Every structure is written in C-alpha cells, then in structure tokens.
Amino acid sequence: MKDQLFAAPIDQLGDFCFDEKVVEVFPDMIQRSVPGYSNILSAIGMMTARFAQPGSNLYDLGCSLGAATQMMRRNVPHTDCQIIGIDNSAPMVERCRQHLAAYKSSVSVEIRQDDIQNVAIENASVVVLNFTLQFIEPAERLTLLKRIYNGLRPGGILILSEKFRFEDAEVSDLLVELHLDFKRANGYSELEISQKRTMLENVLRADSIELHKQRLQQAGFEHIDLWFQCFNFGSIVAIKDKEANA
Numbered sequence: 001m002k003d004q005l006f007a008a009p010i011d012q013l014g015d016f017c018f019d020e021k022v023v024e025v026f027p028d029m030i031q032r033s034v035p036g037y038s039n040i041l042s043a044i045g046m047m048t049a050r051f052a053q054p055g056s057n058l059y060d061l062g063c064s065l066g067a068a069t070q071m072m073r074r075n076v077p078h079t080d081c082q083i084i085g086i087d088n089s090a091p092m093v094e095r096c097r098q099h100l101a102a103y104k105s106s107v108s109v110e111i112r113q114d115d116i117q118n119v120a121i122e123n124a125s126v127v128v129l130n131f132t133l134q135f136i137e138p139a140e141r142l143t144l145l146k147r148i149y150n151g152l153r154p155g156g157i158l159i160l161s162e163k164f165r166f167e168d169a170e171v172s173d174l175l176v177e178l179h180l181d182f183k184r185a186n187g188y189s190e191l192e193i194s195q196k197r198t199m200l201e202n203v204l205r206a207d208s209i210e211l212h213k214q215r216l217q218q219a220g221f222e223h224i225d226l227w228f229q230c231f232n233f234g235s236i237v238a239i240k241d242k243e244a245n246a
C-alpha cells in the first residue's frame, strides 16, 4: 500500500512511531525514503552467504517486516543456522510473522517481540542492525554494540546501516538536499516531507560516520569500514577478528 500518512495537514505533529498505520505502508515508505535500501538488502544476503557459520545464530535487530531476515534466510548456506528477528513493535512483529510464513524454508526463523537492548545475543556469526541503532537512546548505543561484539563468534560480522549526520555544514546541506530530491522524485510532496521530518526529529538521532566507527572500535571490533553510501544514508561492516577470544 502507498504511503500517504503525511499527505494531509496534521494538527498536532507528535513523535513518529512504528504503529499499525506505519506497518501498513512500511515497505513503500522505506523504499521511497531510504536511498540505496534495496542495494543494502542484497548485500546483506551476499554477506550472510560468506559469514554465516554452521550451527550459529543470525540476528536481525529491529527486523520490522523482516526484509533483511528474508534475505538472510534465502542466502544462508547452512540449514543448521537459527535466524532470530527481534522488534519491539507489536504490529510489526505480527505482520512480519505472516510475511515469513508465506514462504517455505529449511532454515528455522524465530521472530520475537522484545527490546533489542534486553535480549541475549549469543553464538552469533551475522548480526544486522538495518536502520535501527538510530532509534536507540544515544547513551545506550555503546552498551548494545559491546553486547553484540561479545555475542559474536570470532570471524563474525555486524552490518550496521544508518542515516548519517555530517559535521561540515556545506556537505551536510548538500547531502540532506539530495535526499530531499530523492524523496521528491519518489512522489513525496513538500508537506509530506516536512511533516515527517518534524515527527522524526526527537526520535531518529543520527550520528556521524566517524562517531559510528569510533564507537564500534570501543565496542571491540577489530575491522571496521563503510562499505556503502548514498547521500546521507549508508552501511558499515564491523568484523570480529578470526583470532579474537571467543
């Protein structure tokens, strides 16, 4: 269904949240709002094929409707892996389970409704945070990344996709404007763009690429770099060294 949630004037612009209305239009919303979204999903599949270890867990943290979960399920080369998708939005989880049940697979998938800050991460070889960390309280982000690092097997990977902030005002203005052009080209009106922007202000707090890299290093990751960027959106890989203590 087409995202028209912000098309009419809204009296009181509250905070954006992942409620039933958003769930209904989410695939269209994210595709038309995030430049490079499909490329990132394809690459999550490719990286799963390379990094999934036999008998390990694969996590999709903030799985929404399971787009990344499905890519992982399609590409995981070992049937004894367990895929775990977690989201704290009840309507997302309900719809996600329906979507996944529509396809048969020999790999087991479990979708849990929980806060990703509370769930145990263990025996993992692939962890995905696809546009989710940006919604976590900034002061809590390092703790979560440390738990991910500790839950990964040596040689395991975290794929972290985010909206980024840029320190240089000139560059920031350019990349934000290009993102707005992308939304306009995808049919969003100025009103839709500005109302959603206001509603996201207190909820989505973007960090710079530099801050993300520093934080991942602090969390313990030995190998870190940006592998994709389109305007102010992108994705980082963080790998636990093969020789790291398990």
Ligand SMILES: C[S@@+](CC[C@H](N)C(=O)[O-])C[C@H]1O[C@@H](n2cnc3c(N)ncnc32)[C@H](O)[C@@H]1O
Pocket: 018, 030, 061, 062, 063, 064, 065, 066, 067, 068, 086, 087, 088, 089, 092, 114, 115, 116, 117, 129, 130, 131, 132, 135, 136
């Ligand atoms: C932008 S969406 C993620 C998109 C999805 N990963 C994909 O690839 O299509 C962010 C998701 O994170 C979830 N989320 C935000 N904070 C969370 C938390 N603390 N625990 C679990 N899920 C959370 C939201 O409910 C939402 O579904």
Ligand SMILES: O=C(O)C(=O)C[C@]1(C(=O)O)C=C[C@@H](O)C=C1
Pocket: 029, 030, 033, 034, 131, 163, 196, 200, 204
């Ligand atoms: O629309 C925007 O400007 C966004 O920031 C896109 C964004 C995201 O990055 O998560 C925000 C909320 C929706 O979940 C879909 C996409």
